[in-house]
Amino acid sequence: MSVMSSPSSLPTSDLFYQYYDALFSNKEYALEVAAINRLAKQWSSAKVGPVLEIGCGTGGHSLEIAKLGLSLTAIDLDLQMLKQTRKKLQDHKIYNVTLHHGPVENLEESGFSLAIAMFNVINYLPDSEGLQNFFRAISNRMLSGGVIIFDCWNGVAALRSPPGEKKSVIRLGEEEISFHLLSTTDLFRQRTILTYAIEVRDTTEKLVAAGEQSFMQTLWTPMQIMDAMTMAGLEISNCSPLHDLNKKADHNDWKIQFVGRKREQTTHPE
Ligand SMILES: C[S@@+](CC[C@H](N)C(=O)[O-])C[C@H]1O[C@@H](n2cnc3c(N)ncnc32)[C@H](O)[C@@H]1O
Numbered sequence: 001m002s003v004m005s006s007p008s009s010l011p012t013s014d015l016f017y018q019y020y021d022a023l024f025s026n027k028e029y030a031l032e033v034a035a036i037n038r039l040a041k042q043w044s045s046a047k048v049g050p051v052l053e054i055g056c057g058t059g060g061h062s063l064e065i066a067k068l069g070l071s072l073t074a075i076d077l078d079l080q081m082l083k084q085t086r087k088k089l090q091d092h093k094i095y096n097v098t099l100h101h102g103p104v105e106n107l108e109e110s111g112f113s114l115a116i117a118m119f120n121v122i123n124y125l126p127d128s129e130g131l132q133n134f135f136r137a138i139s140n141r142m143l144s145g146g147v148i149i150f151d152c153w154n155g156v157a158a159l160r161s162p163p164g165e166k167k168s169v170i171r172l173g174e175e176e177i178s179f180h181l182l183s184t185t186d187l188f189r190q191r192t193i194l195t196y197a198i199e200v201r202d203t204t205e206k207l208v209a210a211g212e213q214s215f216m217q218t219l220w221t222p223m224q225i226m227d228a229m230t231m232a233g234l235e236i237s238n239c240s241p242l243h244d245l246n247k248k249a250d251h252n253d254w255k256i257q258f259v260g261r262k263r264e265q266t267t268h269p270e
Contacts, residue, residue, distance in 0.1 A: 014080070015198045015210075016213035017081065019177050019200075020058050020084065022170045023168070023179050025170065029061055033068070036061075036114075036116060036118075037068060039149055040113075040147045043147045045145030046146050048070065049072075049114060050071040050114075051112060051115070051116065052104075052107075052109075052114070052138070052141060053074040053115075054115065054121055054134075056085050057081045057084075058081055058084035059074070059084060059085030061116065062074045063092060066089065067092075072096075073100065075107060077124075082101055104134065104141070105270055107137070110142075112141055112146060113145075113147070114146060115147075116149050118150060118151055120152055122134065123217040123218055125218060126216065127218070131218075132228045135148075135232035138232070138234075139233045139234050143262065144264045145261065145264065146262045147259060147262075148234055150257070151242050151255060152256060153220070154255065155190055155220045155222070156222065156251045160251070162183065162192065163185065175208075177200050177201075178198070179196055181196055182195045182197070183195070190218055190221075191217065192217045192219060195213070195214040197212045198211050222249070226239075233263045234262055237261050238258070240257055241256060245257065
């Protein structure tokens with residue numbers, strides 16, 4: 001992560017976290033969780049829950065899962081993100097979600113009948129070994145017949161037409177926040193670096209804070225994902241465009257969602 005110099009006393013490295021929900025305010029967390037619940041009921045041979053959420057971020061899905069009354073353990077590598085989740089749950093007076101900081105490989109709990117990793121979590125994994133370890137760690141913590149659901153970039157679509165530049169401006173009370181997304185793609189290594197430049201202005205349009213946050217995304221192809229799942233004892237039940245769950249995904253769909261099922265009686269050394 002890199003941080004630009006700030007014209008205010010606001011710590012610039014916090015800007016991305018502070019405005020994450022504003023940046024993604026068009027994401028329909030409640031609808032996504034309703035769809036996840038339906039898919040889990042459709043594909044699981046076990047009752048839905050307890051749920052393991054990997055990469056909970058600021059807790060958009062966590063909140064909606066907790067509202068359904070399902071038991072939830074949420075985990076994220078990024079402590080700043082987890083703090084936002086904790087605050088969001090407290091604001092909604094939800095106290096029965098277990099939060100963990102760290103990689104799923106270190107999680108001591110198991111026995112989950114549903115695992116989710118929503119909004120590109122697997123694209124944060126830097127290499128094939130990381131992808132395989134990730135699925136193996138999840139699979140080993142799931143009940144046989146349980147379901148895993150995650151969405152991600154479709155590497156085939158993204159490599160054919162790499163992500164470009166995007167600008168958006170959001171008004172939040174007295175503040176105007178502008179986001180400028182830049183991406184640089186290395187086709188050979190299947191990687192994109194995404195950089196969000198964030199500027200906050202007051203009502204007089206004076207710049208009061210600025211910062212930027214970069215992260216690397218691996219553009220996994222569906223075959224790489226399916227191979228890693230299979231090696232971890234997860235059968236592939238479905239792969240659809242993210243918001244068209246009745247269709248089969250193809251090479252044109254940028255965002256795809258997988259449903260997998262833990263095969264009977266499989267554990268794999270981690
Ligand atoms: C784009 S955010 C999505 C957050 C949230 N699921 C949402 O939908 O808003 C991806 C999150 O995954 C987390 N993450 C990435 N790799 C992870 C891993 N191996 N284990 C746990 N969390 C991870 C990141 O820290 C980040 O918070």
